[in-house]
Amino acid sequence: MNVYVSDLTRHLAEAGWDVDVYTRRDRVDAPDVEDLGQGVRLFHVDAGPPISLPPIEIAAHVSDFTAGVQKLAVHTEPYDLIHSHYWVAGLSGIELSRQWQVPHAVMFHTLGALKEVFQQPEPPFRIAGERRVVACADAVIGATSHERAFLIGQYQADASRVRVVPCGVDLEMFHPAGVDQSRRRLAASLPGLCLDDGPGILFVGRLEQSKGADLLVEALPRIRSRPDARLWIVGGDERDHAERARLSTLAADCGVAERVRFVNAVERTKLPDLYRAAAVCVVPSAYESFGLVAVEAMASGTPAVATRVGGLASTITDGETGLLVGDRQAPAFAAAIDRLLGDEPLRRQMGAAAAHQMSRYSWRSVTRSILDVYEELLSDRANSGSQREPCCPDSVESLLVAAG
Numbered sequence: 001m002n003v004y005v006s007d008l009t010r011h012l013a014e015a016g017w018d019v020d021v022y023t024r025r026d027r028v029d030a031p032d033v034e035d036l037g038q039g040v041r042l043f044h045v046d047a048g049p050p051i052s053l054p055p056i057e058i059a060a061h062v063s064d065f066t067a068g069v070q071k072l073a074v075h076t077e078p079y080d081l082i083h084s085h086y087w088v089a090g091l092s093g094i095e096l097s098r099q100w101q102v103p104h105a106v107m108f109h110t111l112g113a114l115k116e117v118f119q120q121p122e123p124p125f126r127i128a129g130e131r132r133v134v135a136c137a138d139a140v141i142g143a144t145s146h147e148r149a150f151l152i153g154q155y156q157a158d159a160s161r162v163r164v165v166p167c168g169v170d171l172e173m174f175h176p177a178g179v180d181q182s183r184r185r186l187a188a189s190l191p192g193l194c195l196d197d198g199p200g201i202l203f204v205g206r207l208e209q210s211k212g213a214d215l216l217v218e219a220l221p222r223i224r225s226r227p228d229a230r231l232w233i234v235g236g237d238e239r240d241h242a243e244r245a246r247l248s249t250l251a252a253d254c255g256v257a258e259r260v261r262f263v264n265a266v267e268r269t270k271l272p273d274l275y276r277a278a279a280v281c282v283v284p285s286a287y288e289s290f291g292l293v294a295v296e297a298m299a300s301g302t303p304a305v306a307t308r309v310g311g312l313a314s315t316i317t318d319g320e321t322g323l324l325v326g327d328r329q330a331p332a333f334a335a336a337i338d339r340l341l342g343d344e345p346l347r348r349q350m351g352a353a354a355a356h357q358m359s360r361y362s363w364r365s366v367t368r369s370i371l372d373v374y375e376e377l378l379s380d381r382a383n384s385g386s387q388r389e390p391c392c393p394d395s396v397e398s399l400l401v402a403a404g
Contacts, residue, residue, distance in 0.1 A: 003268065003292075004109070004167055005085055011168070011367040013038040020076060022069045024061070026052045032072065043072050056123060059249075061083040066092040067152055068097065080372055085109060090133035105139040105379035110289045111147070113154050114310070118286040119208055131155055134146050138377050141165050141370070143290040163373050166292045166315075167357060168298050168366035172273050176301025176355045179391070182273035193261050195277060196335065198228030201375035202278035202302075204271070204293045205285070207236035207243040211285030212307070215330045219249055220256045220336035225342030231256070234263045234274060275300035279347065280340050284333055288312050295361055296356030298322065303347055303391065304334045315361075 018039040025044040034042040047065035048058065058065075069092065073079070079248040082104045084093035090106040097104035112122035112130055134140055134155045140162045148164050151157040171274040187195050187326045203222070205211045215234050220231050236244060244262060251260040266274070275281060281307035283296035288294075290311035294304040300316075304322035306312040318324040340347045 087130045103138045106137040107141040144311040165369040168363040174299035182276040199279035202281045209242040210286045218330035219334035299358035301351040301355045303350035
């Protein structure tokens, strides 16, 4: 399970709901079902080869996944509602909601058409699949008002069915207390960061060009207030060798090779220490539907600098909890980072304001909003009493062939 689904199911269980999560089997030794406690079970469904696959390739196995869920669900109590995550699961959710005659809510987390706006081409069948899910779901949950507007304007979503519920942040994990302890733990576990050599500029994310780590490498020599600042690039693994090599070469060309530190993706439990130890966290992405990294950093008391796009424009209050950059270029990021590194009182003030504001994204609040959506759908279903008809009679395979 990804972080969002894991946290949401845990909090739904704490609220008294029984939750079954179905995911595609991506390893041979995965059991059919795992009891995660507190009324949460995780089912591994046979659909395609039992290996990790990119989401685009998983789409070819939607029908197998749907059939696998139906087979496993025979042995469970009847479900009251389906909540799908991402467009591929949403396609299964359409058929399952018809078979089981229950409401279907979906959350995309990222939209193909939005990525295309920012020069990230997506296969036509993804956009077609998303449009089908939008048309058929009983409720579409967007993380921000920006995403809601895009769903209505570009996907022709029924406005009455689109709800805005932000992603949640674990405030018990991400909080500003204990900076000194965090630095000591990092010095021991990640000595390569060289914490005492200068303030840390933190990047957390996948090593792909749309995430913008190269912009920070290019920005580093332009930072005048703290020429001893270090750039910590946290993310990726051995599979990202080519991109890491490109960034390393770029750092050498910019004359900052000794000031850039690379760390493979870390366990989630280490992220709070990284956020607290950093002077600033930067999210230079071409697009983020929500921007969880920025929210986690701010909850940890570290101001964020980010591109003024998507959810980042909603979660960061410019000039109060961080700085938004309209011009996605290295000089603009350098100026924003310079402003914060050169003014410690301002940086501390923004960090405190950020930690305070992020309380709005507590999982308690987010879960209550999700339950409001569920309860409305269940009420509408009980009052309608009508049989659910197929929304889209043609098969998923025909959709993918036609769009591809």
